[in-house]
Amino acid sequence: MNFIKISILLSILFISINIINAQDAASLLHDMDEIIAAPKDKEAAVIMIITDKTGKEKKREASLKQKGKFKKLYRYTGPEKQAGIATLSLPDDAIWLYMPAFGKAVRINLLxxxxxxxxxxxxxxxxxxxxxxxxxxxxxxxxxxxxxYVIELIPKSKKSKYTKIVLTLNKTVHYPLKMEYFDKTNKHFKTATYAYEKKEGYWYAKEVFMTNLNKKHSTKIILTDVKFDQGINDDEFLVENLKQ
Amino acid sequence: MASTLFFGNQVSQLKIDADILRSLPDDDPDATLLKSIGKTFGGNNMGVIILETDNIYQTSVLEHVQALTDTVTNIEGISSVSSLSNIINIKGGDYGIEVGKLVDEYDMPTTSEDFQELRNKILANEMYKGSIVSEDETSTLIIFTLEEDTDVNVVAKQIINKTEALQLPEKLYYIGSPMLVTYISDLMKRDLTKLLPISFLVIALVLFLSFRSISGVLLPLLTAVISIIWSLGMMAFLDYNMSMISNNIPIILLAVGSAYTIHVINRINQVKKIEHSNVVSTAMSYVIIPVILAAVTTIIGFISFIFGAYLEMIVDFGIFTALGTFFACLLSIFFVPVIMDLFKSEKKKVIKQKKQPLLTTKILQPLTTALFKNSKAIFIFWMLLLGISLFGMFSINRSVDIQEYFKKDNPTRLAENIMVEKFGGTKPVFVLFKGDMQNPEVLKKMIQTSEFMKESPDINSAMSVAKLISEMNYAITGSREIPDSQEKIEQLWFLLEGNEVMNRFVNEELNEGIIISKFKSPDNKSKKVFAKKMKDFIRENSTKQCQISITGMPFVDITMDNSLVKSQIGSITIAILFVIIFVGFILRSLRGGIYTSIPIVAAIFILFGVMGLTGISLNIATVLVASVALGIGIDYSIHIYTHFNESFKKTKDLQKAIEESIQISGKAIIINVVSVSAGFMVLIFSEMVPLQYFGILIAISMLSSCLGALTLLPAILILMNRKKQLQ
Known part of the structure; x- marks a missing residue:
């Protein structure tokens, strides 16, 4: 009889822990989202270093302007060949590409x-x-x-390339430290590591390093001269203003 | 024992390499360029899965293509996969450009309208039509590239196993260099494990029937086996791989290596009948020179491949077979006599010589009588035979098509047929451009070259980075022209960056790019026409800023085809000359050298006559037959001539000298021919077609060189010496 009681108690405890854990996980993820989206706007100089499997590096430089969650403008400044190219991301997955040599912006519809x-x-x-x-x-x-903490993220959309992401989250501030991406066969194939820093009261990823384990290929994104809440005008994110 | 153990251990580490590309010589500019393009752009590591069904425009079929693509992508060692389910699609429209996949894996077409839209997209773009989807809509390709330095066999097997495990209702075929190489390796392994024991048993049976003694069976086989182990062990030790030609070495050495011991045993048995002491040393004093002569001439036959052979694997084959022959000869004159001497008492127990005289009384004695009676008639008969052969020789076909290695119902051959009929063939053609890949003039020249290539009926499509840039420009501006400004090209390039397809078209430094195409016809004449047209075009269009060169399998095939005849004539001439000089030098008579080579030259005429009259083509395997046959077949004439010479000098009696050489050496020759031919005939059961012909042709050559040594040579000797005696 005692055994049954103990079993029931343990099951209840286990289920409640799980419920608590689910709630905890959701609130932790919510915190992370809040940290990422905390600044009203953001300006920075971006350096992208792309390394192929032979160790050869390609460097790309851009200026970044971001307002809210969905308005993001990259203007490439280097290498020289790509200087002037701009990509503008807007809400509803709209991406515009501006190519100065053609003098016009084209919308890229990503299928x-x-x-x-x-x-x-x-x-x-x-x-x-x-x-x-x-x-x-x-x-x-x-x-x-x-x-x-370690949290597992399961994509809600079936269109995701991932079956899960294993997220490692800082316990005190709740910013991401690492994300491990798993493909359709449940094989770990990509890892992103983050180096967060606090500036002007905001936590931001100063460096993100993404490695593709299959392709032995990696990309490092470094943010410098970061400025927050500069009051960037919405006009900066208009397609017609892409041409400077 | 120690050497055999050491080399035996080495043999276990011998690697099989069936890649014909690696065997292409470094001094041929076409082959060198092909290898270097393969390395820079990964073209030689490309494999293909063909999915065949009644109609590919069905959701289930697309889902299966997706499943295959995912399965292959996840195999370790695969660097890229391209199929209907993931191929890039760039489309222009009023809204801008659409960059995506041709088929969205998460939103597969389901209705007939969806499929019509997909069909239209495919038909409108040569990147898809006839390249990834067949025009009759029954087949589609999953094209994959293997990473550099990966184990091709392991990856290819995983591809087959994992895709077959999906148990799809559609038919799957596998083709492309990695699959072909793996398939040939498998056939080679199967051949070795199946044919070697059969060959061993057949030769053992012939030896038993001939000698009726355990030593008569064991010693020839033992020397052959030891020489196989030593030569293959040496091969592994020196870091050579087993190729689809050297795969034959064990069977050849089994047949050739046993021959010297057969002559040694035969002579020892013969001497034993007359003398009772010093049997072995007396017999060896008679047989050592012909055995060495026979071995050296055989070695010359194999070594002759070094001169004039196009493929390195043929040269390797020549070297290691020659080495094996040398080992077999050493063993037969140093190892066999010792064993015979040690076990001489035991031998008597097993000897059961009842049937031995049968060969002598029923064949050799009547033959000797006939030779004396009808020497002129025999000579005329041979001349007629050679006349017919000469006639046949002019209709020999040549073939360098690797597909001929497979039997007609072989899946690889079926896959090749589908590729030729529906996807413009499998033979890659590459045009290399050296210059600034973002320069408009270079890209325009690429487009111009592609268009010129497509004028050939054997070229269906020609893809390059220029084509991608023109498609992108079309999507943005509505014009398919290459933009005039370099700046525009550089900015279009931005959209393509990071796309795996780029590594197949341009190098990292962007100073080299290629046009990738396929040549349809296996016919050599078409290849030559195309090659000439292209080389003229390149001569007129190549500039300092844009250097153009072309290569591909059709070009290598042309050189290989030319080299077949050249190397055939070269190796035979070298072998015959060396044999005449060497035999003449050892016998101290140039006439002796010439006489001994007559039967083998006749046998080679017959060989080519048979090939011409029966339609067996001259290819990378059958090109070896003449020299191998020369090397082995010359032994018979050497044995007959040296025996005759010795006996004639001693007795001055022509009839006795002919009788003795036919009845003693002739017997060993017949045993040898039957065992060697039987050993080679086992190749009929080979999985590879040219090897089947190789076996048959060697057996025919053995038989004709034996007949030549036993009839033509004695007839000439009789005619020449009779005249002398009369004078």
Whole structure:
């Protein structure tokens, strides 16, 4: 009899822990989304270093302007051949590409978000401004480590290239430390590591390093001269203003 | 024992390499360029899965293509996969450009309208039509590239196993260099494990029937086996791989290597009948020179491949077979006599010589009588035979098509047929451009070259980065022209960056780019016409800023085809000359050298006559037959001539000298011919067609050189010496 009681108690306890954990995971992910989207706007100089499997590096430089979650403008400044090219991301997955030599902006309709973002190891899904909590179902895995939590993210959309993302989250500030991406066969194939820094009261990823384990290819994105809440005008994100 | 153990251990590490590309010589500019393009652009590591069904425009079929693509993508060692389910699609419209996949894996077409739209997209673009989807809509390709330095066999097998495990209702075929190489390796392994034991048993049976003794069976086989182990062990030790030609070495050495011991045993048995002491040393004093002569001439036959052979694997084959022959000869004169001497008492127990005289009384004695009676008639008969052969020789076909290696119902051959009929063939053609790949003039020249290539009936499509840029320009501006400004090209390039397809078209430094195309016809004349047209075009259009060169399998095939005849004539001439000089030098008579080579020259005439009259083509395997046959077949004449010479000098009696050489050496020759031919005839069961012909042709050559040594040579000797005696 005692055994039955203990079993029932343990089951209730287990279920409640799971419920608590689910809630915890969701609130932690929500916190992370809040940190990412905290500034009203952001300006920075971006350096992208793309390394292929032979170790050869390609460097790309751009200026970044971001307002809210969904308005993002990259203007490429280097290499010289690509200087002046701009990509503008707007809400509803609208991406515009401006090519100065053609003197016009063209809208790029991406049929698949799993495509690489301009030759990097990030996919358009990785660069999306939509909060993680809206896109993924979080599941708490553990908090064994004194400094971080481990949460599993299951994509809500069937169109995702991933079956899951294993997120490692800082315990005190709740910013991401690492994301491990798993493909359709449940094989870990990509890892992103983040180096967060606090500036002007905001936490931001100063460096993101994405490695594609299959292709032995990696991309490092470094942000410098970061400025927050500069009051960037909405006009900066108008397609017609892409031509400077 | 120690050497055999050492080399035996080495043999276990011998690697099989069936890649014909690696065997192409470095001094042929077409082959070198092909290899270097393969390395820079990964073209030689490309494999294809063909999915065949009644109609590919069905959701289930597209889902299966998707499943195959995912399965192959996830195999370790695969660097890229391209199929209907993931191929890039760039489309222009009022809204801008649409960059995506031709088929959205998450939103597959389901209605007939969806499929009509997909069909229209495919038909409108040569990147898809006839390249990834067949025009009759029954087949589609999943094209994959293997990473550099990956184990091709392991990856190819995983591809077959994992895709077959999906148990799709559609038919799957596998083709392309990695699959072909793996398939040939498998056939080679199967051949070795199946044919070698059969060959061993057949030769053992012939030897038993001939000698009726255990030593008569064991010693020839033992020397052959040891020489096989030593030569293959040496091959592994020196870091050579087993090719689809050297795959024959064990069977050849089994047949050739046993021959010297057969002559040694035969002579020892013969001497034993007359003398009772010093049997072995007396017999060896008679047989050592002909055995060495026979071995050296055989070695010359194999070594002759070094001169004039186009493929390195043929040269390797020549070297290691020659080495094996050398080992077999060493063993037969140093190892066999010792064993015979050690076990001489035991031998008597097993000897059961009842049937031995049968060969002598029923064949050799009547033959000797006939030779004396009808020497002129025999000579005339041979002349007639050679006349017919000469006639046949002029209709020999040549073939360098690797597909001829497979039997007609072989899946690889069926896959090749589908590729030729529906996807413009499998033979890659590459045009290399050296210059600034973002320069409008270079890209325009690429487009112009592609258009010129497509004028040939054997070229269906020609893809390049210029084509991609023109498609992108079309999507943005509505014009398919290459933009005039370099700036525009550089900015269009931005959209393509990071796309895997780019590595197939341009190098990292963007100073080299290629046009990738396929040549349809296996016919050599078409290849020559195309090659001439292209080389003229390139001569007129290549500039300092834009250097153009062309290569591909059709070009290598042309050189290989030319080299077949050249190397055939070269190796035979070298072998015959060396044999005449060497035999003449050892026998101290140039006439002796010439006489001994007459039967083998006749046998080679017959060989080519048979090939011409029966339609067996001269290819990379059958090109070896003449020299191998020369090397082995000359032995018979050497044995007859040296025996005759010795006996004639001693007795001055022409009849006795002929009788003795036919009845003693002739017997060993017949045993040898039967065992060697039987050993080679086992190749009929080979999985590879040219090897089947190789076996048959060697057996025919053995038989004709034996007949030549036993009839033509004695007839000439009788006619020449009778005259002398009369004078």
């Amino acid at each position: 698949s978000k799993s495509q690489a973002f301009t030759g990097t190891d990030f996919s358009h899904e990785d660069m999306s401004g939509i909060p993680y909590l809206e896109r993924y179902e979080p599941k708490f895995i553990n908090s064994i480590h004194p400094e971080h």
